[in-house]
Amino acid sequence: MRRHAARGATLVECAIALVISSVLLAAVYALLLSGWRLARSQMDLIALRQNVRAAAAVLRSELQGVSADAGDLVRMSDSALALRATRAFGFVCAPPAPGAVVLDDTTLSATRAVDPARDSALVFREGDPLTSDDDTWLHAGVAAVRGGRCAGGWGGTQLVLTGVSAQALAEVTPGAPVRTFEILEYRLYPDATGLVWFGVRGPSGAGWGPTSPVAGPLRPLGGLRFRFLDHAGRLAAVPGDVALVEASIIGQGPRTVASPGHGPGSATDSLTIRVAVRGSP
Numbered sequence: 572m573r574r575h576a577a578r579g580a581t582l583v584e585c586a587i588a589l590v591i592s593s594v595l596l597a598a599v600y601a602l603l604l605s606g607w608r609l610a611r612s613q614m615d616l617i618a619l620r621q622n623v624r625a626a627a628a629v630l631r632s633e634l635q636g637v638s639a640d641a642g643d644l645v646r647m648s649d650s651a652l653a654l655r656a657t658r659a660f661g662f663v664c665a666p667p668a669p670g671a672v673v674l675d676d677t678t679l680s681a682t683r684a685v686d687p688a689r690d691s692a693l694v695f696r697e698g699d700p701l702t703s704d705d706d707t708w709l710h711a712g713v714a715a716v717r718g719g720r721c722a723g724g725w726g727g728t729q730l731v732l733t734g735v736s737a738q739a740l741a742e743v744t745p746g747a748p749v750r751t752f753e754i755l756e757y758r759l760y761p762d763a764t765g766l767v768w769f770g771v772r773g774p775s776g777a778g779w780g781p782t783s784p785v786a787g788p789l790r791p792l793g794g795l796r797f798r799f800l801d802h803a804g805r806l807a808a809v810p811g812d813v814a815l816v817e818a819s820i821i822g823q824g825p826r827t828v829a830s831p832g833h834g835p836g837s838a839t840d841s842l843t844i845r846v847a848v849r850g851s852p
Contacts, residue, residue, distance in 0.1 A: 615824045616838045623822040626769040626786035626795075627842050630757065630818050634846040636660075637816075641693070641708060643752075644810035644848075647799055651758035652816070658682050658690055659751040661728070664721035667740045673719035673727040674749055685730065685751050687713045689773065692730055695747045696739060709743070711735040713751065758782065759795040766825060767791045790821040790839065819843045 636657040637643040646653040659681035661674035672694060694709040711732035719729030722745060730749070732740070753773065760770050760782050768787035772779045789795055798817040801807040807814070824838035 616840070619822045619824050619838055619840045622769075622786040622788075623820050623840050623842050626789075626820050626822075627818070627844050629785055630820075631844050631846055633657075633755075633757070634816050634848065636849065638849040639811055639813040640850050642811070644799075644813055645754060646756070647797065647810055647813070649797055650795055651756055652797055652818075653754065653756040655752040656755045657750055657752050659685055659749075661749050663694075663743060663745050663747045663749060664723070664727050665719070665745060666722070667743050668729075669737050670733070670735075670740070671719075671729050671731045672740070672743065672749060673721060673729045675721055676726050676728055679728060681751075685713060685716045685728070686753075687715055689753045690751045691753070692732060693750045693752070694732070694735070694740070694743055695749070696743050697747065709735045709739055757785070759789060761791070767794055767823075769795055769820065786822075788823055788825055790823040793819075794821050794823065795819070813848060815845055815847050817843065817845045 633654060633656050637654055643655040644652070645655065659674075659679065661679035661681075663672050664675035665673045667673075690713050692711045692713050694711060696707050696709055712734045713730055714733045715731040717729040717731065719727040721727045730751075755771050755773055756779060757769070757771050759767060761767050762784070766788040767790070768784040769789055770782040770784050770787075772782040774780065787794075796819045798819075799807040799810075799813045800815045800817065801812045802814045804815075819841065820843075821839060821841040
């Protein structure tokens with residue numbers, strides 16, 4: 572039987588195959604790279620939107636319990652707001668003891684446990700029930716938190732108070748509302764890397780403590796902007812005149828990305844909320 576020798580590939584054929592393979596690999600790589608960049612930009616955008624909405628939710632939650640007439644707005648500017656942030660709300664359920672009130676645990680609403688190191692209290696004293704002219708909120712410090720008993724015998728939470736007279740506290744009647752709060756400032760601030768964040772800080776000594784990030788990063792210029800309006804819709808000059816707070820939040824992604832039809836840039840997302848303060852018409 573006659574055998575035929577196997578024909579090998581020529582150098583030209585190898586070169587052509589190599590070129591075609593290289594073109595195909597380059598196309599596949601470009602497609603994978605484009606998909607990866609698109610996925611990363613979408614992930615950045617989702618995280619950005621979540622951060623902007625988280626910042627808006629925090630501000631909305633804090634502002635809904637604020638009363639300008641009661642002095643809950645401590646300090647305000649176009650990029651920062653200091654306020655009394657409510658942490659617990661309850662009702663007195665027994666005649667006050669000297670220097671202390673007991674709150675009914677069955678109706679006590681709190682975002683966290685009362686902390687004597689951070690919290691103060693406002694206790695409502697009605698005075699003459701036939702008129703509202705003598706109603707006042709007694710401002711007191713919280714020295715300690717203990718277990719207590721309501722007049723009906725069920726459990727309660729006792730707040731040991733400071734800075735309020737025994738006579739004024741004795742005029743507080745069962746059923747009176749009590750708020751505990753801490754002073755916080757929400758603000759725009761840069762970190763060590765230059766990114767700008769929505770952050771919060773509390774008092775420390777005669778000034779403010781370090782700022783902790785809440786959400787971000789935000790746009791460096793105008794990433795957080797407040798407007799304070801009075802009952803007529805004009806800009807309020809002092810905290811006591813504020814009827815509505817408007818907060819605009821503009822988030823900015825930490826990376827530069829390129830999107831179809833647009834040049835390279837940072838992803839952005841914005842949200843504006845408007846909250847009428849408590850007691851505002």
